[in-house]
Amino acid sequence: MNLLAPWIVKLGQLTVLFYEALLALREIHKTPRLVLQEIEKIGVNSLPVVILTSLFIGMVSAVQTAYQVKDFVPLEYLGVGIAKAVLIELGPVITALVVAGRSGAGIAAEIGSMRVTEQIDALTVMGINPVRYLVLPRLIAGVVSLPLLTVFAEASAIMAAAVVSKVVLFVPMSLYFTGIQMFFAPVDLWGGLAKSVVFGGIIALMGSFHGYYAEGGATGVGRATTEAVVSSSVLILAADYILGTLIYG
Amino acid sequence: MIRFEGVWKSFEGRPVLKGISFTITPGEMVAILGKSGTGKTVTIKHILGLLRPDRGRVFVEDVDVTRASRRTLNALRRRFGYVFQGAALFDSLTVYENLALPLKERGWPREKRDEAIRWALEMVGLGGTEDLYPAEMSGGMRKRAGIARAIVARPDYLIYDEPTSGLDPVTADRINDLMLYLKEQLDVTGVMVTHDLVSALKVADRLILLEEGEIAVDIPVDRAFEESHPAFRAFLKAAGLLERQT
Ligand SMILES: Nc1ncnc2c1ncn2[C@@H]1O[C@H](COP(=O)(O)OP(=O)(O)OP(=O)(O)O)[C@@H](O)[C@H]1O
Ligand SMILES: [Mg+2]
Numbered sequence: 397m398n399l400l401a402p403w404i405v406k407l408g409q410l411t412v413l414f415y416e417a418l419l420a421l422r423e424i425h426k427t428p429r430l431v432l433q434e435i436e437k438i439g440v441n442s443l444p445v446v447i448l449t450s451l452f453i454g455m456v457s458a459v460q461t462a463y464q465v466k467d468f469v470p471l472e473y474l475g476v477g478i479a480k481a482v483l484i485e486l487g488p489v490i491t492a493l494v495v496a497g498r499s500g501a502g503i504a505a506e507i508g509s510m511r512v513t514e515q516i517d518a519l520t521v522m523g524i525n526p527v528r529y530l531v532l533p534r535l536i537a538g539v540v541s542l543p544l545l546t547v548f549a550e551a552s553a554i555m556a557a558a559v560v561s562k563v564v565l566f567v568p569m570s571l572y573f574t575g576i577q578m579f580f581a582p583v584d585l586w587g588g589l590a591k592s593v594v595f596g597g598i599i600a601l602m603g604s605f606h607g608y609y610a611e612g613g614a615t616g617v618g619r620a621t622t623e624a625v626v627s628s629s630v631l632i633l634a635a636d637y638i639l640g641t642l643i644y645g
Numbered sequence: 646m647i648r649f650e651g652v653w654k655s656f657e658g659r660p661v662l663k664g665i666s667f668t669i670t671p672g673e674m675v676a677i678l679g680k681s682g683t684g685k686t687v688t689i690k691h692i693l694g695l696l697r698p699d700r701g702r703v704f705v706e707d708v709d710v711t712r713a714s715r716r717t718l719n720a721l722r723r724r725f726g727y728v729f730q731g732a733a734l735f736d737s738l739t740v741y742e743n744l745a746l747p748l749k750e751r752g753w754p755r756e757k758r759d760e761a762i763r764w765a766l767e768m769v770g771l772g773g774t775e776d777l778y779p780a781e782m783s784g785g786m787r788k789r790a791g792i793a794r795a796i797v798a799r800p801d802y803l804i805y806d807e808p809t810s811g812l813d814p815v816t817a818d819r820i821n822d823l824m825l826y827l828k829e830q831l832d833v834t835g836v837m838v839t840h841d842l843v844s845a846l847k848v849a850d851r852l853i854l855l856e857e858g859e860i861a862v863d864i865p866v867d868r869a870f871e872e873s874h875p876a877f878r879a880f881l882k883a884a885g886l887l888e889r890q891t
Contacts, residue, residue: 421682427872501803509736510735510736512735513731513733513736514729514730514731515733515734515735516735517690517695517727517729517733517735518694518727518729518734518735520695520722521693521722521725521727522722522723522747522752523719523720523722523723523747524746524747524750
């Protein structure tokens with residue numbers, strides 16, 4: 397029982413924070429600039445590292461898929477296998493994990509240091525709702541940025557895989573892409589993007605939550621950062637399983 | 646008017662405030678003294694609901710801060726200026742933007758904002774620093790910018806958490822004069838937490854000494870040198886003020 401108590405408290409705090417962020421949506425018109433700023437930080441600035449990782453994911457996928465299916469399946473179906481894996485799983489999940497490490501940590505550090513240096517108290521005594529000012533813009537930015545980043549990630553991975561298929565495995569690009577087109581199911585794309593919306597919410601919420609309740613100076617901020625990354629990574633994978641079952645199961 | 650009625654507060658089972666009661670009447674400035682870690686900051690954080698008491702109540706005028714709705718509380722908060730112990734400037738904003746934020750929140754038009762910001766920075770001797778970020782300023786400058794932010798909206802009440810700590814004696818005295826001016830000319834009611842007895846004697850009307858979570862001494866400032874409580878006398882003595890009197 398005593399072991400559970402802190403977790404129940406945390407879950408309560410998390411629920412309250414999320415609920416307050418939703419309530420604060422009514423006042424979002426007061427801070428449009430903050431939302432754009434956060435989209436820049438979480439979305440635009442993550443683009444290079446997301447594309448870079450996706451290129452490698454695409455290349456690895458091509459080699460691995462070819463290795464596993466080459467004796468059973470004609471290689472014109474190579475593109476299909478890769479594309480489906482990228483759209484449904486790899487694109488959304490890898491993007492989310494990369495952004496969790498980058499922006500989730502950043503959110504926790506920013507909000508956490510504002511907590512321990514009384515900046516959140518300062519907002520409160522000015523009559524400014526800190527959840528509206530700090531959490532909501534990041535939440536919106538996360539939910540908006542992740543699907544966009546995922547689209548870039550998926551395009552990069554599929555292109556990188558196409559290049560590897562041609563250069564290393566000698567599958568002509570036209571064959572690779574006709575295969576993809578032939579078997580393309582819209583739900584592969586939309587399902588993956590729907591998941592990434594949820595992942596974006598998880599990253600922003602876990603970063604905000606751990607920062608918002610940080611205590612104990614710089615050490616506390618460091619701890620909040622770590623916890624934000626660990627908890628959002630675990631939740632992303634758990635949510636991936638649940639959403640995958642709901643959408644494709 | 647600010648009134649504490651039997652306020653108790655503990656952290657992780659460790660009591661910090663043990664039934665604090667006092668009243669600050671309109672126009673009055675009260676200084677809270679006490680050793681480091683006795684709960685001075687904790688006390689004043691109860692005034693605007695930054696902390697909630699475990700027991701007891703806190704009133705500002707006729708509002709029970711411990712039970713007020715968020716809307717009532719926010720309306721109340723906008724009549725206060727709060728100087729934080731560590732200044733608590735927003736790192737991501739310049740000095741100008743730090744001061745503009747509370748004014749924007751109140752819906753002040755641009756021109757009125759600019760004028761108020763110029764006035765507030767002038768008052769703390771920071772004219773011309775509008776475009777600096779907090780990280781580009783010294784500790785004392787940050788402290789003064791924090792004071793400027795607290796007074797910029799011309800509040801009815803001011804809460805100062807160690808307004809002169811970390812300042813050189815000349816600047817500290819300038820801040821004392823500013824606090825006096827705000828009290829006497831603008832009729833601000835306030836409370837200051839301080840270790841600086843010279844500052845307290847100059848600015849405050851009343852002195853409260855906090856010891857072990859209780860109010861040990863609560864006296865008008867002109868009786869300071871008659872007070873016989875040993876902890877209070879230790880304070881006077883440490884500040885080098887005792888020999889002069891006796
Ligand atoms: N959020 C908190 N969590 C746990 N303990 C706290 C918290 N805030 C304050 N305390 C404890 O309450 C006590 C009083 O702290 P407070 O900050 O009020 O001291 P202070 O009188 O302002 O001291 P100083 O003059 O050094 O600023 C300290 O022992 C501190 O450890
Ligand atoms: Mg203090």
